[in-house]
Amino acid sequence: MHGGGAVLELAELAFRELALFAAFGFLLGALDNLAIDLLWLRRMIRRLAGRRDAAPWAIADLPAPDRPGRHAVFIPAWDEAAVIRAMLENTVWRFAGQDYRLFVGCYPNDPATRAEIEAVARRAANVRMVVCPDPGPTTKADCLNTLWRALEREEADSGTRFKSVILHDAEDVVHPEEIALFDRLIERHDLVQIPVVPLPHPRSRWVAGHYCDEFAEAHGKDLVIRDSLHAGVPSAGVGCALARDALGALAAERGGLPFDADSLTEDYELGLSLAERGRSGTFVRCRGGDSQGLIAVQAHFPATLAEAVRQKTRWVAGIALYGWERLGWHGGVADFWMRVRDRSTILAALVLLAAYLAMLIGFVLLIAALATDYTLPPMTPVLALLLGINFGLLLWRLAVRAMFTGFVYGRREAMRAVPRAIVSNIIAMIAARRAMTHYVFARRDRPPAWDKTRHIFPETAVPRP
Template sequence: MPEAGAFLQLVELAFRELALFAAFGFLLGAVDTLAVDLLWLRRAAQRWLGNRKTAEPCLGELPPPADPGRHAVFVPAWDEADVIGPMLEHAVQQFAGQDYRLFVGCYPNDVRTIAEVDAMAASNANVERVICARPGPTTKADCLNRLWTALIAEEERTGRRFKSVILHDAEDVVHPAEIVLFDRLIEHHDLVQIPVIPLPHPKSPWVAGHYCDEFAEAHGKDLVIRDSIGAGLPSAGVGCAIARDALGALAAERGGVPFDADSLTEDYELGLSLAERGKNGTFARCRADRSGELVAVYAHFPATLGAAVRQKTRWITGIALYGWDRLGWHGNAADFWMRLRDRSSILAALILLAAYAAAVLGFALLVVHLVSGRELPQLPPILAAILTMNASLLVWRLAIRAFFTGRIYGLRQALIAVPRAVVSNIIAMISARRAVTGYLFSHRDRRPAWDKTAHIFPDNIGTR
């Protein structure tokens, strides 16, 4: 039938074009990632050969602080009654004997969270409940600004100036040595970020598990290289200390508050804003002792597809879309490269979509060939060559991801990380579509609200 033949020709054309677009896009992305991999491998080789500059130090090897100081811990909390009590109880236990004050931001229309924080504040003088001026949810940045005003009031009341501001979320499992580490490093850096390690969720090995893979690689390799090449270091929003003076200087520029209340990703923007003003940040992978435990922050991440998509949508919108508008392309060549990587998620999702579509069409053409005996279309030589290179780079990419996952979570999780990459891709594609749709059709004059996900705190934090 002529119509059937013409239709198959269209399918073959669509397959070739989609495959070529996806293959070329994959090749560019793979080469970009390979460059980071090779930089990390060079750094690892230097460390194995005894280069102290690339070594992961033990906390005891760092010089003591010249001027030990007091540290403010900011915890913004909207609708966190289920986790904020255990989180605060654990935090004050871990920070016992250290010089800190924990400010918890609550909203006047969130009475359950207020009650949990008040109960903790009544039994521990280091915990202070702070009420935001407006009902929630506003944005996390707006809540952090209210905590900043509480910090200023505390300094005026006591006559003592804080040394740093440490950011945490209401579901974080804090490390007992983090304040000691921040106290030593913040004298030499304006921002110090420690690794974030997602906790595996026993009922969600695929959705929650994909965060384990992504953060293991990002905080085991990507941020290490970003720091080493001198690019601006974004804050992860948790496990991060900012020098009080640097934050104060930023507040002086912004009408008295340091965080941009209209930002969806205030943590990411904060680090880059400080870097643009000549402030220096560092990513600190430091061992607590000779046993090898990293000083890091642990937390459960979303365990359902819907929650993960909502969170990733906010990240993509804030970093790849609004981040382009708000931060531009300032900085040196290293900054340009890293911002290009940060903002490539939309294009990467489009390339993935084209690849999966080409795979479906290719499978359909194979079925037609097997059923009818129709000759399969020949791949253009350039496409065949790119696909061969991509296949090799894909094997490398999956091996690298499995390596970093296994370094933290063991061999079983390393093996699961390979098929779990498909879950990461699916979540990325759905999130990118939602982010673009929301960005194009949102009302730009409407202030964003805190689109947070439900959190859980581990029942047995000793097993982290």
Template sequence: MRELALFAGSGFLMLGLNELLVDLIWFKTCLARFWKKTGFENRGSDKIGRFPAIPSQPRLAVFIPAWRESDVIGAMLTTTLSRLHYENYRLYVGCYPNDPETIGAVEAVDDPRVRLVVGPRPGGTTKADCLNTIWRAMREDEARQGYPFAAVVLHDAEDVVHPDSFAWFGALIGRYDMIQLPVVPLIDSRSRWIAGHYADEFAESHLKDQAVRQHVGAALPSAGVGCAFARDCLAALAGPGAPGPFDAESLTEDYELGLKIGRPGRALFLRCRDAEGRLVATGEHFPAHWRAAIAQKSRWIAGIALAGWDRLGWRGGVGERWMRLRDRQPLLVALVTLTGYGVAAAWLLLQAFGRAEESPLDLPVLAGLAWANALLFAWRLTLRFCFTASVYGWREGLRAVPRMLVSTLILIHAALHATRLYVHMLRSGVTRWHKTSHIFPAELSGR
């Protein structure tokens, strides 16, 4: 038991110090912004407000892949069309011939700004394959119209698109190849613990991690939603004769695309606020049930931590390799955590039955590890509270503290499922769209 305790304690310490270094770099970037007042970070709604009208709005093509999304796609399209502070865009919705419900929901919107694209293959294939089908339809429209789009914007069928987001994309796409807005998971009052843990993780990731990536010179991964790419960059990535710029064999095509295009100096993680002081971000509901959360996170882990290792390797400088290591560490985190929980549970059981002769903490090195990890964990909980509270308020910040246990348990289960998924992919050679069901906020439907 002592050997396992030593493994878990050493693992927790290594992971904790790694995160502490990220925290320190983030604090350094905050101080730099405070003193120099540079960048696009907006600390007051009176500084930027709603983005001003652009004399000549660049034309945006918005890609929305939709497989079995009849419950949400209609509301998402009508809401987006009615709220945007931008005119020069077109929504391309990719569907499958064996999904008549989603096709019907898109057709019912009946707006010239919406272009239904039905692919030749029955669904579901992969999300990237659907995006490539949309890409080819866009190229056909460009050839017919005689002029190209300036940028491609990615969104999902359940997204709540901020009214100012396209204005920012249009204003900045000439200066950057990739622009990523924050993703803000919507709080589901019926699932404070499972859906709520996404809010905690995204708040920390999109407030801290993305800033650190840019600071250390690492590429910026795309979240797959609320993200704009320069159209010419995608065309160059696709190459002549290719089906499209998205890798149809990838489970996490958005993440990989960001690493290929989002190189330092040409990618921007944009944090700004609208005239009412609200964060310009993409909102969406995340899985509210255990199985759905496991399915989604296992796809992320399999695509990034396992398949990403094979597909992307370890190219780049020190900062890039460090960030890729962090992206691929969920399996190690799950293993160390599971070992730690197992040691604690085993000792408690032995103690309950009077079989425990001495505590593992009687060993000085283990006691030292326990104290160090306790301090690091307390620091981690404090930051989790602060990041969540900064986006959702102090009540959600308090909930974020016990929700970290839920987040950890979901990670362990998802890591096990991701390993099985990856092995199946290797054996079968088949990659499929592992999607989850979605909901759209009822209070926004029809607006």
């Protein structure tokens, strides 16, 4: 013992054990991420070299569709009066001249949202309001199933079969060329996912901003590699096209309804469920024509800590916990690896908590050494080695995240991405704790309620007469 009594001795033990646990956890996670980084670098080198098997740069590089078809766009809406009219007007404006139908789901006990949808539907013939039979909120999947029934009725009445179902939310800013992209690729794949790009919030640079960092990296690198490894591609729930025949086959298995109303993250599970049935999914990044930029979906994400934690709690519970329980482990090595990554959020949060606690205890020990005759214990060689390696990998990780944020949002946001990693970690730890509580104490005999967050729609995206 190095002086200071039993309390300091206990603090030394806690610091050592927490630091070792965190160091080993960080090393495993960092090596996992490093493998994805290296695979992405290899892919980019092949793409720059003009390899024929590399991903296309732009939509013009894709072959024209064999049979152009009609596309159904599903937009479930509960308590969305603040955004739904602007979103629908913007979507109709951007999709002008294309073959599509908007199916917008709402509820009988949400008259404000219904009124906003009706205002657009009176002027736009390709907007159809569908009222769910039960009062809301039920679940998002339940609303989507109501839209599916409406699609089947329209097909029966018109004699025309839709080519795909495109998923969007009530706050989405769509891209004008996404239907053209889906029309080309849905003939070769049963699921096509385009990137999601969070919009920076001028009054929430840190909370809303951390979504910018996470999606820039996840949809700029992680899902790109997941697709290149031919692992199952999960749907993001927006900016996703599903082949009509594939959804129909899934509905036939599930009693006529393709979306699982008992799932917290029905979009994520849908993509993996299709992959387990041998269906092809792909994640595609390419640019539109006429300087339209990346074909992607844009949207504002939660701007307050409480709303961000609430949303992340649902994601963690649905993917890491219920997803494990409901989907299990299927597929080959690549699928197993990707599911480990999906479900490691709880463990990652524990590692982060251990690291922050070790830092706090270490700071207390340092203060004790400066203020008293207490002597700090020497660091063990194993811990010193791990800390050195992890420090180097941490610098690499922060640089990679900043780089991907910079690709999308520019240099200033890239610089903010480094300190914003702390905000991301705090939200992840709180969400993981709440997700575990939800999972342990939730009633399994009751379907999950639609746990939505408040949405805003960017004024700059609203078309002007």
